[in-house]
Amino acid sequence: MSEYILEMNNISKEFPGVKALSNVNFKVKKGEIHCLVGENGAGKSTLMKVLSGVYPYGNYTGDIVYEGKVQQFNEISDSVKVGIGIIYQELALFPDLTVYENIFAGNEQKKGPFVDWNKTIVQATELLQKVKLRVTPETLIKELGVGKQQLVEIAKALSKDVNLLILDEPTAALNEDDSENLLVLLKELKEQGISCIMISHKLKEVINIADKVTVLRDGQTICTLDASEGEVSENVIIKNMVGRDIEDIYPKRPDKKIGETILELSDWTAYDSQLGRNVVKNVKLEVKKGEIIGIAGLMGSGRTELALSIFGNPKNYKIQGNMKMFGEKKVLKHTSEAIKAGIAYVTEDRKGDGLFLLQDIKSNVSAAHLKGISTKGILNLNEEVKVGTTYKDSLYIKASSLEQIVGKLSGGNQQKVSLGKWLFTGPKILILDEPTRGIDVGAKFEIYTIMNELINEGMSIIMISSELGEVLGMSDRVYVMAEGSVKGELTMEEATQETIMELATQ
Structure with a gap:
């Protein structure tokens, strides 16, 4: 028997006018965590869609060898039957159904012609224990946070007896705690003999979890790095991903020109009538000309709600408190008024809210x-x-x-x-909500460079980010939020990952 559970040999895939994959070779050993990295457009997701049957046999050239046999997957169900499960970045769950209904959707446990609901609930309970998700099977999906929904997706995959689990950007929408819990789970699944392929742009997570790392660039295999040989490091991965060294992913601004205060909030509170509670509570904040203000905090801490309340209140929160711009009191009742006043907001959800795709x-x-x-x-x-x-x-x-x-x-x-x-x-003030979520390290560097250019031209930036490295690398000052309140303001001399997390978990 081969030591490899998967071999993809000389895989090529073309779209009209574009060669997405060119003779890609990719191998995964049994019981290993193998990370697949590369810039956006490098071919990572395309390769996984070939593997899972999204792009059926005949739409590509090359061979897929799984557990020693050449495979010809014509649809996703063909790959599922042999033990391959894939979890995409956009979760495919039914929000109004229960956890157990979602886990066995399309894979119903039957007794004769009827669904055996008792068996379904018992097996769902066992799977929830396996992925360490402490909720009842009867819980509705819409009542769970994104991190817990991700665990339901993994339980759903495990219900089909997978031997190879593919995860496409599994932590992109998760906070630090949920991300860490997911990585621990993947390591435990590895101990149980399940092989994992993880696509990720978060290189620290890749270094933390990977046994091997394969780098794709421009649709080609560049290299495979072995962690046990000490080959996996951030600098080596970046160099192979982008074809050049990026000595400092966070470009410096040698000539900082921070001017007068242009935005002030005091006793700023936003009440969400649908939730029946304050989502922003008594916030005091100031932004000066030519600086980047970092807003840190865990998911659900009120960061996006604060941004929306500043940007003309599109969610129709009940606002209390005071806003001043350039020393004058402002009341912005609509996004059009915010835009006219010189405020712009780049949403965290570019596909859902930010762009006309x-x-x-x-x-x-x-x-x-x-x-x-x-x-x-x-x-x-x-x-x-x-x-x-x-x-x-x-x-x-x-x-x-x-x-x-x-x-x-x-x-x-x-x-x-x-x-x-x-x-x-x-705009005079640009609010960036998760500005680099789901983009590769080369594109991140370009976004950071653009931010610095804008700041040097006199703009001010409020940056909301779940990546602490990004907050520390790009900010001039940091506000840390939890439960809708600002728990602390830190200078960059005071700010560390530890001090931010201590405030974020108060």
Whole structure:
């Protein structure tokens, strides 16, 4: 028997005008955690879709050898039958169904022609214990946080007797605690003989968990690194991912020019009538010209709610407290008023709220400020092209043309389009909510560089981030939130991962 549970040999896959994979070779040993890394567009997800049957046999060239046999998967169910399970970044659960119904959806436990609900609940309970999720099987999915939903997805995969588990960016939407719990679970599954393939942009997690790391770049296998040989390090991974050294992922600003206070909040409270509670509580905060303010905290701490309450209150919270901009009291009742006042907000959910995925680049860039390309209410399409070209060039958006559909861009380039859309409004204060979520290290570096350029031009940035390295690497000051309140303000001399987490868990 081969020591490898999986061998993908000389896999090539083409789309119209694009060669997504070119003779990729990828091997996974039995009982190992193998991380697959690379920049957005490198071919990672495409390779896994070939493996899982999303792209059926005949749509690619090369061989998939699983447990010693050449496989020809024509659909996802074919890969599931042999013991391969895949969990995508966007979870595929039914929010209004129970945990046990979700775990066995499409894999119902039957007694004759009928579903055996007693057996279903008993087996769901065993699977929940296996993934260390302490909820009752009768709990509705919508009552669970994202981290717990991720565990339900893993339980669902384990219900089908998987031997190889594929996870695509499993911690992208998780906070630090949930991420750590998930990594511990993967290590325990490894001890039980389950092999794992994990796609991730979070290199510290990759280094923490991987037995092997395979790097893809431009649809080709660059190298496979062995942790047991000491080959897995952040610098080595980055160099192979981007084809060059990035000595400091957080570019420095040698000439900081921090000016006067331009935004002040005091006794700032936001009440969510749907939840029946305050989601922001008595916040005091100030932002100065030419600085990056980091907002840290665990998921659910009120960071996004604070941002939305500042940005014209699109959720219609009941607002109390005072806001001043440039020393003058402001009451912003709509996002249009916030934009006019010089505030812009780049959402954490670029696909759901930030972009029109079926429209092209130029349409997206101009969407938040159509008046800027209109004369007497009529759009000037030539101006739209000029504006689109300006931001495509200045933000280094990699695309074949301005007419390229945004939904087909990589995550990093989508984020740049979202950024361009709001820069076109001419903001003085830019709120960035999870600005680098789900994008690769090369694109992160480009986003950070753009942030520094904007700051040097006199803009101010409020950056919400769940990545403590990002908060520490890019901020001038840090506010830490928990349960809707600011628990502390830290200078960069005071801020460490330990001090931030201590405040975030108060």
